[in-house]
Amino acid sequence: xxxxxxxxxxxxxxxxxxxxxxxxxxxxxxxxxxxxxxxxxxxxxxxxxxxxxxxxxxxxxxxxxxxxxxxxxxxxxxxxxxxxxxxxxxxxxxxxxxxxxxxxxxxxxxxxxxxxxxxxxxxxxxxxxxxxxxxxxxxxxxxxxxxxxxxxxxxxxxxxxxxxxxxxxxxxxxxxxxxxxxxxxxxxxxxxxxxxxxxxxxxxxxxxxxxxxxxxxxxxxxxxxxxxxxxxxxxxxxxxxxxxxxxxxxxxxxxxxxxxxxxxxxxxxxxxxxxxxxxxxxxxxxxxxxxxxxxxxxxxxxxxxxxxxxxxxxxxxxxxxxxxxxxxxxxxxxxxxxxxxxxxxxxxxxxxxxxxxxxxxxxxxxxxx
Numbered sequence: 302x303x304x305x306x307x308x309x310x311x312x313x314x315x316x317x318x319x320x321x322x323x324x325x326x327x328x329x330x331x332x333x334x335x336x337x338x339x340x341x342x343x344x345x346x347x348x349x350x351x352x353x354x355x356x357x358x359x360x361x362x363x364x365x366x367x368x369x370x371x372x373x374x375x376x377x378x379x380x381x382x383x384x385x386x387x388x389x390x391x392x393x394x395x396x397x398x399x400x401x402x403x404x405x406x407x408x409x410x411x412x413x414x415x416x417x418x419x420x421x422x423x424x425x426x427x428x429x430x431x432x433x434x435x436x437x438x439x440x441x442x443x444x445x446x447x448x449x450x451x452x453x454x455x456x457x458x459x460x461x462x463x464x465x466x467x468x469x470x471x472x473x474x475x476x477x478x479x480x481x482x483x484x485x486x487x488x489x490x491x492x493x494x495x496x497x498x499x500x501x502x503x504x505x506x507x508x509x510x511x512x513x514x515x516x517x518x519x520x521x522x523x524x525x526x527x528x529x530x531x532x533x534x535x536x537x538x539x540x541x542x543x544x545x546x547x548x549x550x551x552x553x554x555x556x557x558x559x560x561x562x563x564x565x566x567x568x569x570x571x572x573x574x575x576x577x578x579x580x581x582x583x584x585x586x587x588x589x590x591x592x593x594x595x596x597x598x599x600x601x602x603x604x605x606x607x608x609x610x611x612x613x614x615x616x617x618x619x620x621x622x623x624x625x626x627x628x629x630x631x632x633x634x635x636x637x638x639x640x641x642x643x644x645x646x647x648x649x650x651x652x653x654x655x656x657x658x659x660x661x662x663x664x665x666x667x668x669x670x
Contacts, residue, residue, distance in 0.1 A: 322635055324550055327534070327542045331361065336632035338549040338621035346623050347545045351556065354541065356499040357533050360492045364530045367484045368523040371432060374476040429522035432481070485521035493529065503529055550636045551643060552610030553621040559607050566603030573597040577662035584669035594659045601655045609647050616644035 349355040514520040573596035620628040
């Protein structure tokens with residue numbers, strides 16, 4: 302379910318920037334810092350229905366959720382250390398020092414790339430270092446992953462557990478270390494390995510490195526996915542995001558609706574011309590010929606909507622289409638401003654062309670054949 306990606310584990314909810322006087326970036330959209338129609342839900346629908354490549358977005362979101370899971374685990378582990386006496390053999394002195402130096406891990410960045418500050422970058426790098434240190438000797442053997450799992454892969458259809466009990470002394474500790482391992486393996490077996498259920502296309506070297514790190518060296522820290530995640534981010538930013546902005550920030554209709562409007566517009570224009578010429582050659586009165594304004598108005602309006610990918614009336618009342626005949630309110634201030642400006646242009650074009658056609662066919666002298 303797409304909705305599973307919009308809740309992060311133990312991370313503060315990002316606040317949209319209502320004063321942004323520009324179009325949002327892809328990272329702002331993925332970080333849930335934007336409002337409809339350029340929010341994460343709209344981008345997900347666009348990737349699913351228009352780009353047909355939603356698996357790339359799901360991979361990015363799953364890795365971001367894996368990072369959130371790791372942060373939650375570390376925060377709860379720090380809390381348990383503060384309220385109880387840790388076991389003598391719990392980790393090394395080095396891992397304890399890393400844990401103490403991580404800070405509160407409260408920043409809401411969506412993943413291991415594009416941080417707002419160097420502090421956030423250092424914190425997540427330290428988090429990965431701690432998780433690698435905490436693995437312990439049992440994870441260092443290349444055979445350990447197969448020994449633990451009996452050589453079988455987890456089903457990609459099974460969700461990563463969200464609320465499980467652990468041996469932690471902290472009652473709020475809801476994420477166990479095995480959940481992090483299961484999350485990393487789920488991402489690998491769902492998206493990266495050859496013939497995976499939802500395999501995404503990545504350079505072979507990236508896939509091989511990630512698979513080796515998880516299966517042979519037992520890694521499950523977020524940094525193991527950094528290269529793959531950055532590659533997917535850049536691909537979406539280059540190939541999908543510009544089209545998304547064109548559709549949602551400069552228009553409010555989707556392709557199926559545009560095709561329907563083109564069809565209605567052409568049929569209406571044909572009907573308008575056919576009626577107008579018939580009335581002229583029947584020498585009908587000008588008041589009778591004035592009725593051609595109806596098919597011409599419908600035709601010009603639909604063709605202008607198709608040309609600009611924008612329904613001006615919907616734009617003026619603040620609605621944007623995300624699936625056929627389903628609309629959401631335009632809440633992003635800068636996008637609403639853009640849509641209103643373009644709506645006024647489309648209305649002006651519609652009125653001018655419609656008036657010109659009506660004047661031409663109403664005022665031209667009639668001649669009965």
